[in-house]
Amino acid sequence: MFTKQIRPAFFIFLILTIITGVIYPLVVTGIAQGLFSRQANGSIIYKDGKPIGSRLIGQDFSDPKYFWGRISATTPPYNAASSGGSNFGPLNPELIDVVKARVKALKEADPENINLVPVDLVTSSASGLDPHISLAAAFYQIPRVARIRNMPPDEIKNAVMKCASRRLLGLIGEPVVNVLELNLELDEFK
Amino acid sequence: MNWNNLVQVTIYLGILLLCVKPLGIYMAKIYEGKPAGINVWFASFEKWIYKISGVNPETGMVWKEYAVAMMLFNIIGIFVVYILQRVQAYLPLNPMRMPGVPFDLSFNTAISFATNTNWQAYGGETTLSYLTQMVGLTVQNFVSAATGMAILVALIRGFVQKQVETIGNFWVDLVRSTLYILIPLSLVLAVILVTQGVVQTFKPYSETSLLQISKDKDGKDIFGQTIPLGPAASQIAIKQLGTNGGGFFNVNSAHPFENPTALANFLEMLSILLIAAALCYTFGYMVKDRRQGWAFIAAMMIIFVPCLLGIIAYEQKGNPKILNLGVDQSAVVFQNGGNMEGKEARLGIVNSSIWAAATTAASNGSVNSMHDSYMPLSGLIPMWLIQIGEVVFGGVGSGLYGMIMFAIVAVFISGLMIGRTPEFLGKKIEAYEMKMASICILIPPMLVLFGTAIAVVLPQGLAGILNPGPHGFSEILYAFSSAGNNNGSAFAGLNVNTIFYNLTLGIAMFFARYWLAIPTLAIAGSLSKKKIIPVSQGTLPTHTPLFIVFLVMIVLIVGALTFFPALALGPIVEHLMM
Numbered sequence: 001m002f003t004k005q006i007r008p009a010f011f012i013f014l015i016l017t018i019i020t021g022v023i024y025p026l027v028v029t030g031i032a033q034g035l036f037s038r039q040a041n042g043s044i045i046y047k048d049g050k051p052i053g054s055r056l057i058g059q060d061f062s063d064p065k066y067f068w069g070r071i072s073a074t075t076p077p078y079n080a081a082s083s084g085g086s087n088f089g090p091l092n093p094e095l096i097d098v099v100k101a102r103v104k105a106l107k108e109a110d111p112e113n114i115n116l117v118p119v120d121l122v123t124s125s126a127s128g129l130d131p132h133i134s135l136a137a138a139f140y141q142i143p144r145v146a147r148i149r150n151m152p153p154d155e156i157k158n159a160v161m162k163c164a165s166r167r168l169l170g171l172i173g174e175p176v177v178n179v180l181e182l183n184l185e186l187d188e189f190k
Numbered sequence: 191m192n193w194n195n196l197v198q199v200t201i202y203l204g205i206l207l208l209c210v211k212p213l214g215i216y217m218a219k220i221y222e223g224k225p226a227g228i229n230v231w232f233a234s235f236e237k238w239i240y241k242i243s244g245v246n247p248e249t250g251m252v253w254k255e256y257a258v259a260m261m262l263f264n265i266i267g268i269f270v271v272y273i274l275q276r277v278q279a280y281l282p283l284n285p286m287r288m289p290g291v292p293f294d295l296s297f298n299t300a301i302s303f304a305t306n307t308n309w310q311a312y313g314g315e316t317t318l319s320y321l322t323q324m325v326g327l328t329v330q331n332f333v334s335a336a337t338g339m340a341i342l343v344a345l346i347r348g349f350v351q352k353q354v355e356t357i358g359n360f361w362v363d364l365v366r367s368t369l370y371i372l373i374p375l376s377l378v379l380a381v382i383l384v385t386q387g388v389v390q391t392f393k394p395y396s397e398t399s400l401l402q403i404s405k406d407k408d409g410k411d412i413f414g415q416t417i418p419l420g421p422a423a424s425q426i427a428i429k430q431l432g433t434n435g436g437g438f439f440n441v442n443s444a445h446p447f448e449n450p451t452a453l454a455n456f457l458e459m460l461s462i463l464l465i466a467a468a469l470c471y472t473f474g475y476m477v478k479d480r481r482q483g484w485a486f487i488a489a490m491m492i493i494f495v496p497c498l499l500g501i502i503a504y505e506q507k508g509n510p511k512i513l514n515l516g517v518d519q520s521a522v523v524f525q526n527g528g529n530m531e532g533k534e535a536r537l538g539i540v541n542s543s544i545w546a547a548a549t550t551a552a553s554n555g556s557v558n559s560m561h562d563s564y565m566p567l568s569g570l571i572p573m574w575l576i577q578i579g580e581v582v583f584g585g586v587g588s589g590l591y592g593m594i595m596f597a598i599v600a601v602f603i604s605g606l607m608i609g610r611t612p613e614f615l616g617k618k619i620e621a622y623e624m625k626m627a628s629i630c631i632l633i634p635p636m637l638v639l640f641g642t643a644i645a646v647v648l649p650q651g652l653a654g655i656l657n658p659g660p661h662g663f664s665e666i667l668y669a670f671s672s673a674g675n676n677n678g679s680a681f682a683g684l685n686v687n688t689i690f691y692n693l694t695l696g697i698a699m700f701f702a703r704y705w706l707a708i709p710t711l712a713i714a715g716s717l718s719k720k721k722i723i724p725v726s727q728g729t730l731p732t733h734t735p736l737f738i739v740f741l742v743m744i745v746l747i748v749g750a751l752t753f754f755p756a757l758a759l760g761p762i763v764e765h766l767m768m
């Protein structure tokens with residue numbers, strides 16, 4: 001009973017390995033590279049011919065003239081080579097410290113803003129690479145960015161809306177703003 | 191909970207249920223060998239596979255032979271994945287020059303992927319070469335799922351056949367599951383995912399500059415970013431469809447390259463439950479009692495939907511500990527609010543919560559948010575969904591055969607209560623079946639509770655904890671629940687890449703899979719030999735709402751009573767401390 005199954009076991013393992021482990025990924029790669037090469041290679045954004053980042057991978061912004069993104073728990077922040085979340089439990093004192101520090105930093109950069117801070121601006125993303133923030137988090141930062149860049153807030157708001165994406169069919173997902181694209185857009189104004 | 195949350199849940203469940211019947215019928219035709227398009231086109235290729243492998247597809251196997259073939263195939267798989275990791279440094283397709291993986295981590299990962307658990311003690315982008323991911327892990331993603339489906343089909347034959355010794359041919363069931371079900375679905379999903387931005391390439395990681403120069407902890411300037419790449423889409427498609435769940439990147443489906451958009455997230459989430467739900471219909475179709483298939487789906491939904499809504503409700507409420515810090519957690523037009531720690535902005539509360547429920551109800555174990563950062567009670571629900579034995583949809587194949595074990599117990603108990611001979615779909619349930627079903631139901635809790643108990647008394651176990659207080663205990667309990675039921679998700683704060691955890695969790699995963707699979711095949715063999723008793727007035731119908739509720743109660747009572755004391759020490763205490 002045992003010896004009879006040895007040959008099938010090895011041959012079927014080998015054949016299925018070739019089909020699912022070699023042919024299948026190669027076919028997908030072929031289609032991906034042939035038809036959707038921009039997405040398949042990391043959705044890289046180019047500025048003056050040089051790669052300035054990926055539209056799907058967030059970058060660390062702390063300069064008040066830029067919009068800030070989610071907190072990143074990777075070391076250093078937004079380390080795309082090693083993704084990770086904070087994994088802090090809801091009662092962990094370290095979580096409370098991180099939130100407090102972020103609220104403080106936001107207030108220091110914009111003392112006149114008395115609004116409550118949108119929660120996604122003070123919490124760590126799951127991946128540590130979240131490229132998006134909520135619309136509320138973007139609106140919260142408009143006065144600061146407008147003041148430092150000496151631009152009318154409405155113009156900044158237009159830029160935010162340009163980099164925002166809506167829910168799929170108006171129903172699925174969450175409306176968000178791509179932080180890197182938005183900051184690139186702002187730098188265009190100069 | 192706001193209206194959009196409910197809309198998204200409804201769309202999700204609605205589309206899932208719409209897919210159940212067509213896919214269920216298609217799979218039944220594949221297993222019965224009836225023409226269904228693709229199996230006609232590839233019929234000669236399939237025959238060629240059997241010919242050079244020395245398999246006679248017409249010859250059935252008795253259950254022991256089936257079990258031997260299954261174990262042999264799986265052990266080869268474990269061995270090959272182990273070796274591949276150890277020697278990956280000397281093999282091609284390793285552009286990032288990853289070194290060989292240590293023995294304990296290789297052992298853990300090999301068992302993890304062969305058993306359809308896909309527990310990850312490693313971070314994909316920092317540990318494995320493209321070759322290991324592709325030829326090692328992607329292959330196991332397919333064949334471990336196909337193994338589960340084959341065992342289920344063998345069990346279904348136990349109900350269909352009359353007085354037959356054999357339960358089908360493992361090789362045929364395995365090859366057909368892979369070739370005609372898993373590959374076509376994965377191919378379509380993988381290509382759609384690429385259009386959304388999931389990477390698929392063999393190029394090395396890409397270096398880009400940064401818009402704003404950033405600083406690391408020591409204040410040194412950082413000028414660039416390393417963008418990880420790889421053949422990810424092909425692996426992500428099957429890891430979702432095959433209830434595997436092992437991510438290409440460390441943070442799994444929370445990574446923007448694994449799950450970039452709302453559409454990608456929706457399809458990945460649908461794929462978690464798709465095959466497992468449709469297999470219930472396949473069951474009904476093959477035993478010629480479709481109501482029985484729907485009855486199982488109903489029983490699963492009765493448990494699934496309240497759990498799902500519970501997670502959303504607790505997550506949407508947010509974290510009271512940060513309420514007084516000047517933070518807005520409310521759901522309004524421009525933000526979804528809630529407990530956003532460990533979640534992605536594009537996914538928000540509702541899509542993170544649906545995923546958390548689906549991935550733990552099914553034994554998928556992929557995550558798109560960090561369960562460790564959930565509120566105490568919404569972290570309890572996913573953990574408990576794992577602990578009730580991965581029978582609410584569960585793994586492809588393994589979920590339904592687990593649920594059938596519970597149905598056998600339910601039939602037996604109700605038979606005792608009303609004084610009728612217990613029978614299920616015309617097959618008499620006797621002492622032998624009850625013994626085997628009891629083994630299947632009792633082994634996972636034993637692995638979970640003993641494993642947790644050992645880990646909390648040993649310094650090696652306690653060393654891995656990240657969060658203080660009862661949450662640390664929850665991390666360990668979750669880890670053994672996940673391994674002891676072949677789920678694979680984690681409270682990821684726990685550092686499990688240590689010799690202690692790699693070995694103990696590896697052993698738990700091994701027994702959780704095969705000590706359930708073998709008794710299931712034994713039942714298949716014993717049922718096959720029995721006559722089919724025609725329906726009479728004395729027959730207890732097993733598709734009625736009464737029986738569905740009874741079945742749900744059996745699952746809940748076993749799950750609740752076994753784990754309540756442990757849960758009380760972890761998430762429940764934590765909730766009360768809040």
